[in-house]
Amino acid sequence: MKLKQTINQSIQAAFDKANIDETPMSVSEATKPEFGDYQFNGAMALSKKLEKNPREIAAQLIENIDLSGIISKAEIAGPGFINLWLNPLWIASQCETAVVDTRLNIGTREKPVKVVVDYSGPNMAKQMHVGHLRSTIIGDTLANLLEFLGDEVIRQNHIGDWGTQFGMLIAYLEEIGEDGSGSLKDLEQFYKDAKGHFDADASFADKAREYVVKIQSGDTHCLQLWQKFIDISLGHCEEVYDKLGVKLTREDVRAESFYNDELENVIKDLDKTGVLQESDGAQCVFLEGDEVPVIVQKGDGGYLYATTDLAALRYRAQVLGAKRISYVVDARQGGHFKQVFKVAKEAGFVPEDVKLEHIAFGTMMDKSGKPFKTRDGGTVKLIDLLDEAVLKAKDAIKDKEDYTEAEIHDLAKVIGIGAVKYADLAINRESNYIFNWDKMLSFDGNTSLYMQYAYARIQSIFRRFDGELKGNIIIGDALEHRLAIMLLRFEDILDRAATDASPNQITSYLYDLATLFMRFYEQNPILKEGVDEASKMSRLQLADLTAKTIKQGLAILGIQVVNKL
RNA sequence: GUUCCUAUCGCUUAACUGGAUAAAGCAGUGCCCUCCUAAGGCGUAGCUAGAGGUUCGAGUCCUCUUAGGAAUACCA
Known part of the structure; x- marks a missing residue:
């Protein structure tokens, strides 16, 4: 459910009714519960344009807001804020729709975008090391996310298989x-x-x-x-x-060598468009505003990675027909991509309307803030790191419950790998990432384990319940109200995470959701004695939708859930 | 040197893209298991690097300063 868009439409309708010929800015979530559920701040922004004081505009709008549908109350506050309360009956009905829908009532794109996600890109001369972890995890998440939203995703693994x-x-x-x-x-x-x-x-x-x-x-x-x-x-x-648990396959591999035969043509075609210049024996493209040129052919005739990237860009735009090409690569290569993208567009390799983006991420550091290395200074092999994660997870859970060997084995995999991925995805991708075992495997805070626990806890409710879900969702108290709205926000969150390519918006949301559910659950008993049947059914459905949302959210992040933890 | 990025509580991050009294977690520090998983919940304390500017309104935009980081001609 595109919640914000739906509310915006109500505001737009109020604009029309009030004869204000403007496009209103988007509503935003209220900063505090006292300010309602959503707030519209556009009255102040329009004040100058309409030459009216903002409270007057706000008053005019409020008169024209339809209070019989999704909005149940609207109030002016402060200099001209409009605080909006959503109709509990409407919220409830939307949650009821979502809980029985396999996609949780999340739409698919009206116009799917063909998007290439370039990620992982290991070098074949060496074992994968921690340097590949972030690209692999973030890229896979982005691909999953866009796929779920209905885009046509083409994964591309640009492996390094060529060179001296x-x-x-x-x-x-x-x-x-x-x-x-x-x-x-x-x-x-x-x-x-x-x-x-x-x-x-x-x-x-x-x-x-x-x-x-x-x-x-x-x-x-x-x-x-x-x-x-x-x-x-x-x-x-x-x-x-x-x-x-990353979905890359051999079909997704387009190695460097794949573009070998094209490199000569890249140079020729650059020459044809007249952007090519010789400098110190090398073939270069000089871009306006840049001191250093993009070198596309060495003095000895050899090609460089800029040449391969240009060939790849052309292939992706023209052969694959991508409208968005996303490179999930270390932030340090920002300069390189900026240049290559510019050359590709100037030379007409990539049409103007194709979105080229460098999904940059920070370097992985150890606890002391230095680049992540083994004790003797070597690079940490990824496979070793993952095995260690599983071992540590095993250690963390072994005393908690009575598990069989097999259960511990399976749980440790899900928990350990989940912890590594979640910790990476939960931080702003552009900042450097400090790798910390204790933190990522903690039961407390914004970790995969907490999310998995929240999910398992809800599953345990259903194990006890063992009946048939029926009846309606009833929004009884403030926490139910907040929880229901939080659940309906899921699609908005995914949309924004997709636009910004920022998985941490999903983790933040999931964590907020799980925390809110725990509070709700603490205050609103479900299966305890004395809970009337209608409340029980209503709360069970909210619990169900919470679990399904967590599961779907984690699935996009490539993290599994377990029924019992 | 030049260019780009970053600076929010002791630490790791939010702040819906310019909106109300800046929000979480960790680490502190209290409290709650005769109670649906205490792997939980409830409290408590603490923050926008500095100086100007734009604006009704700035953590967010502009300028300068400071401190970090990165890139910088034939590696990828």
């Missing part, structure tokens, strides 16, 4: 002469071994360099080895995706 280091790696793979699966278990080690060999043995180094040229010129044997290497490395990534 691969010559060395496949030369080494051939040298040790295995099928690869053994030594490649630990890519990090394999890379180190290859590098050691490369540095120590001049003839091997020559061979490695030779292999680079060979792959690039399409030598079948070398390409086969390369393909094998990529397959195994990608397999490692898929193991991580699987553990994380």
Whole structure:
């Protein structure tokens, strides 16, 4: 239910009736319960334009607000605020509609947008490390979210599978002469071994360099080895995706190498549009206002990542037909994307009406605020981090209840992985993220565990109830009123989170919802003695809708729930 | 040097995009289990980096200052 839009329509109707020929600004949620449910602040904004004092305008509007439908009360306050109270009967009926609907009465886009979400993008020469975590988690959430809202989402995993280091790696793979699966278990080690060999043995180094040229010129044997290497490395990534519950598959992979054949054309076409300039032997595009050019071809004829990105942008806009292209990449590459986007538009690779956005996120830090590293300074492998999360989760729950081994095993996975994801998604994505095990696995505060607990607690109500849900939702007291409105806000929250690509708006909302429910539940007994049947049924339905909303919200974040915790 | 980003309570974050007395959690600190999961709830204390400006109204917009961070020509 698009709650805000619905209220806005009522305000617009009041404008029309009052013969004010303006488009009102949107209502917003009231800042305090005393100020009603929603407030309209537009009277003050119009004061100058209409040459009237704001309270006068507000009074005029209030006379024309329909109080028989969704709004039950409207009051002027302060300099010209209009406080609005929603009709409890209407709220109740909307909740009743939502609770029996599989989509919780959330609409799908009238005009679905074809959107490419580019995320994860691991380098095939190395094991996935913590640096890939944020992109993978945030990107997957964004894709889930847009998908749920009805957009046509195309996931793209722009893996790094090309470049000089691969010559060395496949030369080494051939040298040790295995099928690869053994030594490649630990890519990090394999890379180190290859590098050691490369540095120590001049003839091997020559061979490695030779292999680079060979792959690039399409030598079948070398390409086969390369393909094998990529397959195994990608397999490692898929193991991580699987553990994380991220939906990326092989079909989503459009590797760097995928664009190889296009790179030459990119340069040619840039030249045709006249933006290309030579500088110090390199082919560059100089953008207005930028000191440093975008280099698209090196002095030696080689291409750069800007070239690949341009090819990818063109492919996504023209072949895939995307209208929105979102790159979920570290904030430090902001400058690069700004430039590449500009070049792509200027050169006509991407039509003007296509929205290009860099979904930037901050760096992952350790507890002391330094970049996240292992004790000896190495990068933390993602797979190890996830395994540790599950172990820690196991530790956290093992004393709480009597669980069987199997139950602990399953619970720990859901809790541990959920904790890692939720903690990442719950903060403003643009700020640096301080990784803290104790915090993310805490039962208190805005954590996945609290959300999962809230959900499980509601499920436990239904285990005790064991009957048939019937009857109406009755908004009895202030907490029921607030809870019901909170539930109806879900779609507004999702819409905004989608526009801003900010998952933390979803986590904040879910947390507020869960907290509000706990308060409601504390004050309004459901299954206790003495609760009349009508209240019981009403409260059960609100509980049900709360649980369903939490479940759906977490599902978008890629986090599972459990029935019992 | 230049450009960009950030600055909200001891810590991590909100503030519906310019609206009323800035809101949560953690960490403090009280209180509530004969009571539907105390893995919960209720209290309590504490904040917009500084100076100007725009506006009826500024954490939010503009200018300067300060402090952090990042990017900065052939790596991705």
